[in-house]
Every structure is written in structure tokens, then in C-alpha cells.
Amino acid sequence: MAKEVKLVRYRTSPFSLREELALELKGVPYDCLDLEDVPDKNAVFLEYNPIYKKIPVLVHKGKYVAESLIILEYIEDTWGAYPLLPKDPYERACVRHLANFIDDKCIPTFRKAFWGDGDMQKTSMEQSKEYLSILQKELKNKKFFGGNYIGFLDIAAAYIALWVGVLQEVAGVNLFNREDHPILWKWSQEFLNSKVAKKILPEREKLVAFFNGRKEIMKDSIKTVI
Amino acid sequence: MAKEVKLVRYRTSPFSLREELALELKGVPYDCLDLEDVPDKNAVFLEYNPIYKKIPVLVHKGKYVAESLIILEYIEDTWGAYPLLPKDPYERACVRHLANFIDDKCIPTFRKAFWGDGDMQKTSMEQSKEYLSILQKELKNKKFFGGNYIGFLDIAAAYIALWVGVLQEVAGVNLFNREDHPILWKWSQEFLNSKVAKKILPEREKLVAFFNGRKEIMKDSIKTVI
Known part of the structure; x- marks a missing residue:
């Protein structure tokens, strides 16, 4: 049914x-x-x-x-079960702000770092690492952005936990790693090892194969964005 | 204090x-x-x-x-007094969707229609009018987007009620008028005549003078966006 x-x-x-x-x-x-x-x-x-x-x-x-x-x-x-947003209005605003930040700032800049070339690629890589630092700072000592449980911002940041690793491998760049962003890296491992991520997220190898077949499309898409 | x-x-x-x-x-x-x-x-x-x-x-x-x-x-x-968002989750989503639509689609396209030139200006003008039609459709027979009262989307659309009229006068184009979008035009008049708008919004003539002094900056800003 x-x-x-x-x-x-x-x-x-x-x-x-x-x-x-x-x-x-x-x-x-x-x-x-x-x-x-x-x-x-x-x-x-x-x-x-x-x-x-x-x-x-x-x-x-x-x-x-x-x-x-x-x-x-x-x-x-x-659906009221398992609240994704914090109750406190200020904390909700921070979560919404950083979720927008991921979509409006991080993802477009990361794409240029993956698929751009020359100065644009270099500048975007530096900017991207700064953006990761901003996100890392938000984690403080928490296991997840949502605290002890996966919340709205962890879900919005799933792109960073899984796709960034895949795309940097396919593109042959090194944007996100344990050395530069140890706290955010630890978060990404906790997230990927969570029950919900294991059940729902696509297999890494399938994503690598998929994006490997789309490298040229990705490079072209960056050229039309600029 | x-x-x-x-x-x-x-x-x-x-x-x-x-x-x-x-x-x-x-x-x-x-x-x-x-x-x-x-x-x-x-x-x-x-x-x-x-x-x-x-x-x-x-x-x-x-x-x-x-x-x-x-x-x-x-x-x-x-602040709980005077709820701005509807209670129904679907209606809330529609309001959020159209508020984002104003910021992500309407405002950037309107700017090109005001300050661009040549084909870009012409295409943006057509696109802008389509966008106004999308917003107009949402009003149906309501006085405000929020129903009988000014709500979240009316507030997000204040740009259209006041600034669009000012900017099209300064730029010398005709984007938003009573003939093409009568329902949205009526809304804009209701909105501008509301007690809160009269108290809070800046005087039209001051805005005209302000933007008249910034025409060249506006035109330049479009060139760097493209």
C-alpha cells in the first residue's frame, strides 16, 4: 500500500x-x-x-x-516525535543561520574548490577551509551539533560528513581532513557511524563511482556559475 | 533607558x-x-x-x-503576541517558500531589470513580471498574504509594496503597475495604507532622493554580480 x-x-x-x-x-x-x-x-x-x-x-x-x-x-x-530543532529561540536561530550558511556559502565555494582551476580554485580552497573552521567552532565539546543527538544542523551538514570526502577524492584535492579540522572530522565519523546514517546514506563506493562518471559535467557547471 | x-x-x-x-x-x-x-x-x-x-x-x-x-x-x-506565521505546517511551508522566493529569485532579478541594460535587462524584466504573477496568484481573494492581517509573507514582501515602486521610478522602467498585476497592486496599496506601514516605513520621497543619488553605484553593482 x-x-x-x-x-x-x-x-x-x-x-x-x-x-x-x-x-x-x-x-x-x-x-x-x-x-x-x-x-x-x-x-x-x-x-x-x-x-x-x-x-x-x-x-x-x-x-x-x-x-x-x-x-x-x-x-x-x-511530526512531534524526535525534535530536530532546539526549543530555545536563540539556539534555533543559530541552527537556521548555520544551515543557510552551509547552503549559501559552503556548498558553492566547495564546488569551486573541487572543480575550479587556477586562482579561483586556490582562493576557494582557502575560503572553504575557513568555512569548515566556522562550523567546527560551533561544535564546541558536543558529540553532534544537536548535542548528544543528531539534530537539524547535523542533517544539514550531512553533505560535509559524506559528500565532501567523496568529492575531494574524485576531484583529487584535500579540503577536509583530520589534521586541519580534528573536531569536525571526529563529528563526521560519529555521524557516519550513527544508526540512522548507516541505514539511510548511500554507500560511499557507489557515490565515488557516480561522481567519477560526472567529473566533466561538474567542471563545466562551475564555468557557467561564475 | x-x-x-x-x-x-x-x-x-x-x-x-x-x-x-x-x-x-x-x-x-x-x-x-x-x-x-x-x-x-x-x-x-x-x-x-x-x-x-x-x-x-x-x-x-x-x-x-x-x-x-x-x-x-x-x-x-x-514573542507570542500577534503570530506572524500560520499554525498549519503546510501553510507555514508555503509562506517560507515564497519568502525565500522573494529573496533568492525576485530581488536579484528585479535588480537586473532596474539597473541592467540590453538583452539582460529585457529578459530580467519579463522574468520579473512572471515572478510578480506567481506572488499575485498566492493572494487569491485575501486582503493580505496573511489573510485579514499582515503576516510573515506580507512583511517579506514589503520590498515589493514600497521599494519596487521607488526603484522603478528612479531607474525609469515600468515593472510593477496596476494594469499588469491588479490584485498584487491592490495588496500593495492596502499594505502601504496599514497602520504599521505608515508608522514604520520610510517616506517614499526620501527613498526616491536616496536612490537617485545612488544610480551609478546600482548600475555598477549589477556588473559585478553577473
């Missing part, structure tokens, strides 16, 4: 995986519509997310919610 | 004004630190918002919250 929640996703996307981690933590069953298997992707976007034409989209009770961080807020607002 | 809340702002910024509208609606007294009057702006950013180096910043009980939409969420989470 079809489940009440459906996620429109790419199996390899760090953004789609955010929703899966959140749904799993809250114990919400869901089906997936894998966009890799859909011949006419435009038709899907037209139906589910005409403004941004992006995945993930969460379908719940026939209604569509788009943008991965907004979907996380929706999941948090809808 | 200094108030418990302080807003670091520019007096002419549509982003700073969002927080002022929200604080006023909730009846929260606040002081302002006007960045126009501060000689060393970098020192202020270093103290309050080192990641983004942008205003507005809300200072409350010695803690700093940055990014205008995140500050709105903070204000909503902190």
Missing part, C-alpha cells in the same frame, strides 16, 4: 538525503520517486516544484513542499 | 524594515543602531555578523541574530 508520504529525490543527492534522515529519525514511513528513473523530469517538476524546478520535493496528503531546509521545517512542524 | 532589543540597520534597507514591522506588530520596543552614522562599519560587522557582514542584525539580551528572514523566525519564536 502506498505510504502517506512520498519523497521526490535523486538517490545521490545530499539535499534529498536530508529529508530521509529526518523522516527516519521521526519514524515516518515514506515512499520514494527516484528521478533517475523518470524519462520526462520536466513534467515531474512542473507538477511538484514549478518555481525552483529542483529536488527534493516532499508530497504529503496530496500537497507538495519544496526546498530541503523548508521541508525539514515542515517535517519538524508536522 | 536602553531597550532590551537593538536593531543594527540601514534606515533605507527593505531587509532592516522587515524586523521593524515585525517588532512593531508584536509590540516589542527596540532601539536602532543606524549604520549610516557609523564611521567604521567593518568593526560593527566583526562584532555582530562576521559570517555574512550584512545588516540587519538583531541584538537581544546580548546575543546577535542575523539574516532578515531568520530574525523574523526568531521574533516569532520569542
Whole structure:
């Protein structure tokens, strides 16, 4: 029987995986519509997310919610079990701020560090390492950004725990490592070894193979962004 | 006596004004630190918002919250009077989605329609009008995006009610008018005539004079964005 929640996703996307981690933590069953298997992707976007034409989209009770961080807020607002956001308004604001920081600053800069060349690559690499330091500082002595448990910001940062390692291997650069960012590195290992990450995240080797096949597309995509 | 809340702002910024509208609606007294009057702006950013180096910043009980939409969420989470977000999780997600849409899609595209030239200006103008249609559709038969009362999305859209009219006058283009978007136009008039807007928003003529003095800076800023 079809489940009440459906996620429109790419199996390899760090953004789609955010929703899966959140749904799993809250114990919400869901089906997936894998966009890799859909011949006419435009038709899907037209139906589910005409403004941004992006995945993930969460379908719940026939209604569509788009943008991965907004979907996380929706999941948090809808299912009370396992709260993802802290109760304190200031702490909530810090979490939202750093989640936006990952999307608006870290990911675009990391992409240039992975796939750019020359001065742009060098500058982006330095900037990226500074960004990792900002995130590391937030961890303080906590096991997870959420404290003793995986929370909203850990989920938003899953990209750093898994995808950054994969992409730097494929791109042949060294952005994130134990020596430069020991506390953030420790967090990434705790996160990857958590029950929910082991169950939900794609296998590292499959991601490496997938992105190895897309190196040229990635390099080209950087050129159009600048 | 200094108030418990302080807003670091520019007096002419549509982003700073969002927080002022929200604080006023909730009846929260606040002081302002006007960045126009501060000689060393970098020192202020270093103290309050080192990641983004942008205003507005809300200072409350010695803690700093940055990014205008995140500050709105903070204000909503902190002061219960006059709820800005709907209670229903799906409606909340729609409001958040469209508020992000205004910041991520509308404002950058409008800027190109105001200050760009040639094909870029023409394409941006068409795109901008489509974006206004998307927002207009959301209003349906409501007086405000928030229903009978000004809510989160009305506040986020204050830029469209006031600044767009000012900027198109200064730039000499015709983006937003009664004929093309009658429902959104009616909303803008209702909004500008509301008690809170009349009290909080800057005078139109002062904004026109301010932006008239910055035309060349605006045109240059578009060139560095592309």
C-alpha cells in the first residue's frame, strides 16, 4: 500500500538525503520517486516544484513542499516525535543561520574548490577551509551539533560528513581532513557511524563511482556559475 | 533607558524594515543602531555578523541574530503576541517558500531589470513580471498574504509594496503597475495604507532622493554580480 508520504529525490543527492534522515529519525514511513528513473523530469517538476524546478520535493496528503531546509521545517512542524530543532529561540536561530550558511556559502565555494582551476580554485580552497573552521567552532565539546543527538544542523551538514570526502577524492584535492579540522572530522565519523546514517546514506563506493562518471559535467557547471 | 532589543540597520534597507514591522506588530520596543552614522562599519560587522557582514542584525539580551528572514523566525519564536506565521505546517511551508522566493529569485532579478541594460535587462524584466504573477496568484481573494492581517509573507514582501515602486521610478522602467498585476497592486496599496506601514516605513520621497543619488553605484553593482 502506498505510504502517506512520498519523497521526490535523486538517490545521490545530499539535499534529498536530508529529508530521509529526518523522516527516519521521526519514524515516518515514506515512499520514494527516484528521478533517475523518470524519462520526462520536466513534467515531474512542473507538477511538484514549478518555481525552483529542483529536488527534493516532499508530497504529503496530496500537497507538495519544496526546498530541503523548508521541508525539514515542515517535517519538524508536522511530526512531534524526535525534535530536530532546539526549543530555545536563540539556539534555533543559530541552527537556521548555520544551515543557510552551509547552503549559501559552503556548498558553492566547495564546488569551486573541487572543480575550479587556477586562482579561483586556490582562493576557494582557502575560503572553504575557513568555512569548515566556522562550523567546527560551533561544535564546541558536543558529540553532534544537536548535542548528544543528531539534530537539524547535523542533517544539514550531512553533505560535509559524506559528500565532501567523496568529492575531494574524485576531484583529487584535500579540503577536509583530520589534521586541519580534528573536531569536525571526529563529528563526521560519529555521524557516519550513527544508526540512522548507516541505514539511510548511500554507500560511499557507489557515490565515488557516480561522481567519477560526472567529473566533466561538474567542471563545466562551475564555468557557467561564475 | 536602553531597550532590551537593538536593531543594527540601514534606515533605507527593505531587509532592516522587515524586523521593524515585525517588532512593531508584536509590540516589542527596540532601539536602532543606524549604520549610516557609523564611521567604521567593518568593526560593527566583526562584532555582530562576521559570517555574512550584512545588516540587519538583531541584538537581544546580548546575543546577535542575523539574516532578515531568520530574525523574523526568531521574533516569532520569542514573542507570542500577534503570530506572524500560520499554525498549519503546510501553510507555514508555503509562506517560507515564497519568502525565500522573494529573496533568492525576485530581488536579484528585479535588480537586473532596474539597473541592467540590453538583452539582460529585457529578459530580467519579463522574468520579473512572471515572478510578480506567481506572488499575485498566492493572494487569491485575501486582503493580505496573511489573510485579514499582515503576516510573515506580507512583511517579506514589503520590498515589493514600497521599494519596487521607488526603484522603478528612479531607474525609469515600468515593472510593477496596476494594469499588469491588479490584485498584487491592490495588496500593495492596502499594505502601504496599514497602520504599521505608515508608522514604520520610510517616506517614499526620501527613498526616491536616496536612490537617485545612488544610480551609478546600482548600475555598477549589477556588473559585478553577473
